[in-house]
Structures are given as C-alpha cells and as structure tokens.
Amino acid sequence: MNRREFLKGTAWMGLAASAAGCNGFRIPGSGAGGKMAFYADKPIRKLRVGVIGLRRGMVGVRSFASIPGCEVRAMCDLYHVNFIRAKKVLDKAGVKYKPREYTGPEDWKKICDADDIDLVYNATPWQLHVPIALYAMRAGKHVVTEVPSAFTVDECWELVETSESLERHCMMLENCCYGEIEMLALNLCRKGMFGELVHGEGAYIHDLRQYHYGDWLEDSPGWDYKQKHHAYWDYWRLRHNMVHKGNQYPTHGLGPVCQYMNINRGDRFDYLVSLESDQFGFESYAKSKYPADHWKSKKKVAMGDMNTTLLRTALGRSIMIQHDVSSPRPYSRINTISGTKGILTDYPYRVGWEEKPGIGVHRFFADAKAEEIRKTHMHPLWKQAGDLAKRMGGHGGMDFLMVLRLAYCLQNGLPLDQNVYDLASWSCLAELTEKSVRNNSAPQSVPDFTRGGWKTTPPLGIEGVDMTKLGMVGA
Numbered sequence: 001m002n003r004r005e006f007l008k009g010t011a012w013m014g015l016a017a018s019a020a021g022c023n024g025f026r027i028p029g030s031g032a033g034g035k036m037a038f039y040a041d042k043p044i045r046k047l048r049v050g051v052i053g054l055r056r057g058m059v060g061v062r063s064f065a066s067i068p069g070c071e072v073r074a075m076c077d078l079y080h081v082n083f084i085r086a087k088k089v090l091d092k093a094g095v096k097y098k099p100r101e102y103t104g105p106e107d108w109k110k111i112c113d114a115d116d117i118d119l120v121y122n123a124t125p126w127q128l129h130v131p132i133a134l135y136a137m138r139a140g141k142h143v144v145t146e147v148p149s150a151f152t153v154d155e156c157w158e159l160v161e162t163s164e165s166l167e168r169h170c171m172m173l174e175n176c177c178y179g180e181i182e183m184l185a186l187n188l189c190r191k192g193m194f195g196e197l198v199h200g201e202g203a204y205i206h207d208l209r210q211y212h213y214g215d216w217l218e219d220s221p222g223w224d225y226k227q228k229h230h231a232y233w234d235y236w237r238l239r240h241n242m243v244h245k246g247n248q249y250p251t252h253g254l255g256p257v258c259q260y261m262n263i264n265r266g267d268r269f270d271y272l273v274s275l276e277s278d279q280f281g282f283e284s285y286a287k288s289k290y291p292a293d294h295w296k297s298k299k300k301v302a303m304g305d306m307n308t309t310l311l312r313t314a315l316g317r318s319i320m321i322q323h324d325v326s327s328p329r330p331y332s333r334i335n336t337i338s339g340t341k342g343i344l345t346d347y348p349y350r351v352g353w354e355e356k357p358g359i360g361v362h363r364f365f366a367d368a369k370a371e372e373i374r375k376t377h378m379h380p381l382w383k384q385a386g387d388l389a390k391r392m393g394g395h396g397g398m399d400f401l402m403v404l405r406l407a408y409c410l411q412n413g414l415p416l417d418q419n420v421y422d423l424a425s426w427s428c429l430a431e432l433t434e435k436s437v438r439n440n441s442a443p444q445s446v447p448d449f450t451r452g453g454w455k456t457t458p459p460l461g462i463e464g465v466d467m468t469k470l471g472m473v474g475a
C-alpha cells in the first residue's frame, strides 16, 4: 500500500486535523524515581524522523513514509546500495519529498544535530546503540534504538539518567511486544483469564549462523542488494559473540512477558541465575563452510549455543528466557504465560483456562475454540490496524504496529508504551547473564532503574490508536 492509498483508505484522515489543538503538557510523575514512565512531550504534530542504519532501519523508513503526519527527513548508512533500496521504499509509499542522505561513519551526528529532526531512529550495529542514543538526547532529540539498546548496567544507568535529566524519550524498539499473539496474551492477562500470573517464558531461538558467517558486503564483489542472505556489517554480531557469554539478545522473548507481568509497573526483577551450554554450533558450522586455515574456521566463539536464564521478581513470580542463534532449530520465542487459572503458549499458539474453578487445564482448548478466542479477544490495536499492518509487512505486521503506536504517542503527547526503565531492565541482562554464566550460575541482583517508581507506576493499559488523532498533516 502506498501513502496515497493509505490516506485514501482511511476515513479517519479527514477528521485528523480537528484532533489538533492541545498545548504541551506533562503528566505528573510518581514523585519517586521512574518519572519517564509518565513523561510526555508536547504533541509533535508533524513528526520529522532521521533514520540511521538502513538495513533493519528500512522498517522505520517504510513505516514513517506511510503514516500520516510523519516525514523521513534524513537517512544515514555507509553504503550507497542501501539508499537505492530506501528510495524504492519511499517511491512505493508515494512520498514527494527527498530525505537528505549521509554516508560518513560519523555522519549520524549531523542527523542528531539537525534542527529539523524530532526523533532519531537508531538501527545500527550494537556497538553504536549507546553512543548514538546519548548523543541524540544531548542534542535535544527523542531517540529510539534497536534491541538490545545497551549491554552493561553502567550504560543502562547512563541512558536512564540522561533521559530523566534532559526529559527526552529513550525507547527500545522491542517489536515483539506488538506481535498478534503477544498482544492477545496481554489482553487475556488484563481480563484475568489466567488468574494471578505466576510464571512466564520467552526466547530467541533463531538459526542465524549464515548471517554471522556469510560474506558481508565488502567481502562479496558483485553482491546484489536483492540477495536475501548476507552477513552482518563487518561481522559485528560474530565479533561480539566471539568474546561474550550469556544472553546478549534477551529482549524479544522477555519484553512481552514483562508487559504481561507489569515489570517496572507494579513488580520488578529481583535477581537472576544463568546457565549455558558450551559452544558447538558456530564453530562446527564455520569448519563445514570454510577451509581449515580460514580465519572463520580458526576463531573461537565464547558464547555457548544455548543460554537459559531464570529471573525471580519482587512479587515472587518466575520467568525463564532462552537464547540460541547457532543451532539448526525452528524459530521460537516460546511466549508462554501461566497463572493460577490457565495458560497461553505459542509456537504454535495454544490456550486453556479452567472453565470451573479447580478443575485444572489438562488439555489446551480445541483449535476451533482457540481460534475463536484469538478473534474475540484480539487486542484493540490489532483490531484497528492489524490488516493494514499485515499488508505493510515486517514480521507479520508487528514492526509497523510498533512504529504506528510510537508515532501516535508522539503526535498526541502521550507517554510511550516502552520507556527508558524497560529499556534498561531488559537490556542489562546482557551483562548480568554473562556474569552469572562466568561464575557457575551465581545469582545476580538486577538494579531497580526506576528507583522505587515501579511501586506507583500503573500497568500498561490496553492501548490502541484513535485513528482520528493520527496524522496532523500540514498542522
């Protein structure tokens, strides 16, 4: 769907202008820590975005180009080929403007410093996440960053303190919180269908060996940008995983479970323990693909294949998360939530709850009933924009819904669904799981980045988008 069709196909657009008119405001904070959970900037009616990193960042380009009231003003990447792809995406969306293009390795600073940018969309390799986020906030910009947004506890504190002191949004782009089954589960949790929540499970199990070891652009003369599989830029992920243990990518499975359980909004992580297998998969893959004297065959990888981490919360709940990107297994985020009355699990989606108190759930509901539940209890955001999101693409639509909600909140001066405390408490697991693994699974306390604010921050609501308040084009 191009931008024109997007506008035409939505009756709500005509009403959009009438929704304008509120002045900047701030919702009072909790008084303790955690003020960014309540923070809202004045409505940014025309949201001007700078996108840095044009591989994963193409999600941002495509979505902002199509959402009314948003404009991609500038883009930054090191490779011309990625601008060709971006231009195709913008042309398809029917945009009339031409974003500025930056190609130098430090040109992202120009985007952060630009007067005509409100939001920096950071989809770069991991090592650039924190430097860009800090620089963007110090330049007065709101910033959103790909997952995980930081890798150490210190980095997380620096992001929290910078966000709080400068009152700039600093959000992690955890798209899995917007998955259809994740949002269905959130809705069912809020309706109490599983009773009191007790245990959650999440994962990132995704065979990424070819992305770690395949030839990246500069090793692939004649590489065609339409080619689907290529390695990460400069092998950034392989380099990181060569030296780190623990769960370095914890947030896809964890984020949704945290939203079900109100982590940072009524509960919080207390401590974790983490255990992992040795490394077998990456190294045997490299040896099977490259000659024995090739650097890829010779390099050791520190990260074990399967990491399993257990978290306990302040209210006594438990969460299990797993990470495995180097084994030949089908993709799974597990996505399980269970409580005193029932359970939802995913991959594949199944659900069940006690139809009479105490009778138990010995089998999941039949497929037809599960499907009826999926339709009946579909999250309002999916009801409102799910079909459109599926057409826009991006992990089955969740990528678009994440950007849609982000744009909607910024355009309407609302707090964001995921705040800097979520970013910090979910991302810091990279360091804490590594510490635990390297110390025979010793428990690690998880800092309270809200400094007590979790006790008074209300749970995330069941938030959709009021289509009449989206897209203040021309305002």
Ligand SMILES: NC(=O)c1ccc[n+]([C@@H]2O[C@H](COP(=O)([O-])OP(=O)(O)OC[C@H]3O[C@@H](n4cnc5c(N)ncnc54)[C@H](O)[C@@H]3O)[C@@H](O)[C@H]2O)c1
Pocket: 052, 053, 054, 055, 056, 057, 076, 077, 078, 079, 082, 104, 105, 106, 107, 108, 123, 124, 125, 126, 128, 146, 147, 148, 173, 174, 175, 231, 232, 233, 234, 395
């Ligand atoms: N949420 C998700 O579902 C999801 C999916 C894929 C990737 N990601 C995340 O997105 C980020 C990027 O991953 P990717 O798969 O696009 O990696 P990639 O290696 O395919 O692409 C990275 C891009 O960044 C560019 N880049 C590198 N240094 C730069 C610099 N100094 N200035 C500007 N651009 C620079 C490269 O040219 C490249 O085009 C990572 O953090 C990754 O974890 C998230």
